[in-house]
Amino acid sequence: VTDAATTGRGTGVNGDTKTLNTYFSNGTYYLYDTTKPMSGIIQTATAQNRSTLPGVYSTDADNAWTASNQRADVDAHYYAGVVYDYYYNTHNRNSYDNRGASITSTVHYQTNYNNAFWNGSQMVYGDGDGTTFAPLSGALDVVAHEITHAVTERTAGLQYQNQSGALNESMSDVFGYFLDPNDWLLGEDVYTPKVSGDGLRSLSNPESYGQPSTMSNYVNTTSDNGGVHINSGIPNKAAYYTISSIGKAQAEKIYYRALTTYLTPTSNFSNAKSALLQAASDLYGSNSSTYNAVRSAWDRVGVN
Numbered sequence: 001v002t003d004a005a006t007t008g009r010g011t012g013v014n015g016d017t018k019t020l021n022t023y024f025s026n027g028t029y030y031l032y033d034t035t036k037p038m039s040g041i042i043q044t045a046t047a048q049n050r051s052t053l054p055g056v057y058s059t060d061a062d063n064a065w066t067a068s069n070q071r072a073d074v075d076a077h078y079y080a081g082v083v084y085d086y087y088y089n090t091h092n093r094n095s096y097d098n099r100g101a102s103i104t105s106t107v108h109y110q111t112n113y114n115n116a117f118w119n120g121s122q123m124v125y126g127d128g129d130g131t132t133f134a135p136l137s138g139a140l141d142v143v144a145h146e147i148t149h150a151v152t153e154r155t156a157g158l159q160y161q162n163q164s165g166a167l168n169e170s171m172s173d174v175f176g177y178f179l180d181p182n183d184w185l186l187g188e189d190v191y192t193p194k195v196s197g198d199g200l201r202s203l204s205n206p207e208s209y210g211q212p213s214t215m216s217n218y219v220n221t222t223s224d225n226g227g228v229h230i231n232s233g234i235p236n237k238a239a240y241y242t243i244s245s246i247g248k249a250q251a252e253k254i255y256y257r258a259l260t261t262y263l264t265p266t267s268n269f270s271n272a273k274s275a276l277l278q279a280a281s282d283l284y285g286s287n288s289s290t291y292n293a294v295r296s297a298w299d300r301v302g303v304n
């Protein structure tokens with residue numbers, strides 16, 4: 001039997017061509033990447049527009065993944081590999097559990113599903129309805145957002161409600177930015193495909209998308225698990241100030257260290273400020289301009 005790791009070619013959600021790590025077995029090609037060091041595999045499946053997970057492996061006959069209904073599969077697979085490489089190369093983290101866990105993605109979840117999520121075991125992507133969203137795996141910052149939920153779950157464990165939940169969401173957005181730093185927008189590559197230049201959220205200007213950016217405008221609500229997608233604007237704005245001041249290279253070190261060393265399941269915004277300051281102190285000193293930039297950022301969003 002001639003099983004083998006192979007290299008394929010695919011078309012992404014936005015019509016771009018990508019090289020894919022695939023696998024050939026028994027006459028069929030699979031979105032099954034065995035190339036990562038010490039890690040498990042990265043594998044992509046389709047729910048075939050139903051809700052059963054993980055669904056069935058995405059397959060192709062000739063390793064040219066160019067059909068229109070394969071675009072979401074191509075990007076989910078390719079971007080999962082990009083995010084794996086980021087955590088491994090930048091933070092020396094071997095997959096979301098730091099022990100080489102396999103990364104599984106399922107696309108074509110339900111019909112016109114305008115969301116993506118981590119379900120505790122895998123990533124799941126809807127195709128969008130074509131107006132609000134294009135297939136959500138088509139954006140690297142979305143894929144990074146979802147995998148970062150898995151990292152958070154295995155480290156800080158931030159409870160998905162109220163302030164800890166907004167922090168959880170913010171960490172996913174901030175690492176979404178670190179993966180896709182071309183702009184301060186989140187989801188711009190798949191959000192409102194008929195409208196250009198917008199995103200679902202903005203780190204630099206949360207208000208432009210209906211989020212608060214100061215503690216004084218924190219939204220007390222029972223919906224959305226206590227407004228986790230609303231109040232994330234406050235830590236997101238602090239991240240914008242921090243990154244703008246000290247740059248991406250130092251910021252991502254501080255954020256990774258705070259997330260994996262100091263934050264806990266019940267951390268609130270004030271605890272996040274302390275965690276980031278402690279990380280900045282550990283890495284750059286408590287009298288450093290880096291430390292002072294982090295403190296200033298959180299002062300400016302009104303978190304003491």
Ligand SMILES: CCCCC[C@H](S)C(=O)N[C@@H](Cc1ccccc1)C(=O)N[C@@H](C)C(=O)O
Pocket residue numbers: 114115116117118141142145149169176186187188200229
């Ligand atoms: C199914 C239950 C809800 C899970 C929410 C997931 S983690 C989530 O936050 N998804 C992101 C997807 C995303 C990420 C970055 C950029 C664009 C879109 C999200 O923000 N979802 C919005 C639509 C929401 O759930 O309100």
Ligand SMILES: [Ca+2]
Pocket residue numbers: 141177180181182183184185186187188
């Ligand atoms: Ca982006």
Ligand SMILES: [Zn+2]
Pocket residue numbers: 145149169172
């Ligand atoms: Zn999320």
